[in-house]
Amino acid sequence: MxxxxxxxxxxxxxxxxxxxxxxxxxxxxxxxxxxxxxxxxxxxxxxxxxxxxxxxxxxxxxxxxxxxxxxxxxxxxxxxxxxxxxxxAQTDDTVLLLARCCHPSLSPSSAVALTLRAVGGLTTRQVAEAFLVPEATMAQRISRAKRTIAGEGIGASGDLAVVLHVLYLIFTEGHTGSVDLAAEAIRLTRMLARGTPDPEVAGLLALMLLTHARRPARTDDSGLLVPLDRQDRSRWDTATIAEGVGILQRALALDRRGPYQLQAAIAALHDDASSADETDWPQILAWYDELLALGDNPAVRLNRAVAVGAVDGPHAGLRALQGLDEQVPELYRVDAVRAHLHERAGDAELAAQLYLRAADRTPRSAERTHLLTQAARLRRPVR
Missing domain, CATH: 1.10.8 (Helicase, Ruva Protein; domain 3)
Structure with a gap:
């Protein structure tokens, strides 16, 4: 069989x-x-x-x-x-099923679980392991999702945006439990792209590929996180990068730009640089400006502040962060970016304090360890 x-x-x-x-x-x-x-x-x-x-x-x-x-x-x-x-029609049926599993009446977590179970073909146990919850809890979540959409219609407008958001949420979960959710998200997005000509679908697939290509260098031999500017770029998957760039170029040529295409363009510029010093920060900043033109997004503004700091200096980057503390749900990210910019500005003590505060606020153990390491590095006595 x-x-x-x-x-x-x-x-x-x-x-x-x-x-x-x-x-x-x-x-x-x-x-x-x-x-x-x-x-x-x-x-x-x-x-x-x-x-x-x-x-x-x-x-x-x-x-x-x-x-x-x-x-x-x-x-x-x-x-x-x-x-x-x-x-x-095979592809149309799969797209319809994806839309059903990502029905707007479902919460994001329920849509993710139902998509992995019904479209991804994962067992309830595998989905539970991926999200670190008991199997019985996940079974109840999936059952509630099925009851919620029972008898619901599938609207034509807006459904694709919901599907793309759910697929991106699956991708960002990475690799947990026995399931590689990033790879699963790429597989499902490929499936969607085969039957959906919308360039944003291609943009999301390109973004996933261009980000996933760096995965081998994202942690060191001890399992600790390695920031992008310090990664061993020889470990990046060049074939995956080339595929992602090709998909992105074809999508951008349609001149119907959306947020996933623009994020993929930023990822492509990072992947194209042979070293951190050769990163085309002015062009990255231009893409972030275009992203913000589509709609004010605190997460985009946070990342844009890093680009501003790289182009116009750390003090300009710090000014770009003003007001974000009240808008970004994950406050530790604001603290981490602010620490990075203060370090670049030469204020190591304040940067260390901010790294420590960010570490205290993050719920993720890997990021907490990384932030604590950054703080310890700045407070290490100079001999």
Missing amino acids: DDALLRRLVPEVLGVLVGRGIDFAAAEDAVQDALLAALRTWDERPPSDPRGWLIRVAQRRLVDTWRADAARRRRELATVAEPGPGPA
């Missing part, structure tokens, strides 16, 4: 059933029954059209279930028809 084939087919089959108006939970149960039937009958030789086979079997399971409770399921039974011959 080809596990990779089944993992690819499950979201496609589920998307077909959901696209036909079938309740999400009922559709998922039918697909699971079809998978069990496949495990019993396929052996090492799947049918010539495994996807069509799974759709037909799942559809029959639904019909059997509805017939067993005809009084309650008469309306649903009346709408069911056997799938016609020939392949169904």
Whole structure:
């Protein structure tokens, strides 16, 4: 049995059933029954059209279930028809399923969990491990998400933005538990990009690739975080960078720029520099200005302050930070940037104090260790 084939087919089959108006939970149960039937009958030789086979079997399971409770399921039974011959639209079904899992009525955490379970094909245990919660807790979260979207329609406007946001949230979780969520987010975004011509989808995929390419150099041999300007760039994945740049260039050529394309352009400039000193900070600052023109965003303003500090000096960067303490939820990031700029301005003692305050505020152990290390470095006696 080809596990990779089944993992690819499950979201496609589920998307077909959901696209036909079938309740999400009922559709998922039918697909699971079809998978069990496949495990019993396929052996090492799947049918010539495994996807069509799974759709037909799942559809029959639904019909059997509805017939067993005809009084309650008469309306649903009346709408069911056997799938016609020939392949169904695979990519459209997957996009529809993604939109369903990222329904605006769901919280971001619920949408992420449901997407990984239904579209990513991960088990509930794997999703729970990735987010460091008990399996029972994650099972309840996914069940609530299914109940929330039961009977909900899928609106045409705004859905893609929600889907992209959920995929980006998955990517930023990185690698936890037994699942590489960054790689999973890239796989799902590739799937979406194959059937969605919107340049922002390509922009998000490019951003993920250009960021993920630096992953081998992001930690040292002890597992400690290494900041971008001190990373060993020979360890960056140049093939992934080249792919990301190519995708980004094709998206930008459509002249419909959005925030993911602009963030990818910034990542590409960092990746293009052979050393930190060769980074094209003026162009990065220009991209941040364009990002802010799309809408005031405190996180963008925070990152822009770093670029301002690199272009116009640390004091200019500090001025660019004014007012952000009340706007950025994760205050430790403001403290960390302010510490970086004060260090560049020559005030090591104040920088150390800010690094310590940032470390005290961050909930992430890896970043806390890094910030404490920075503070200790500045307070080390000079011999």
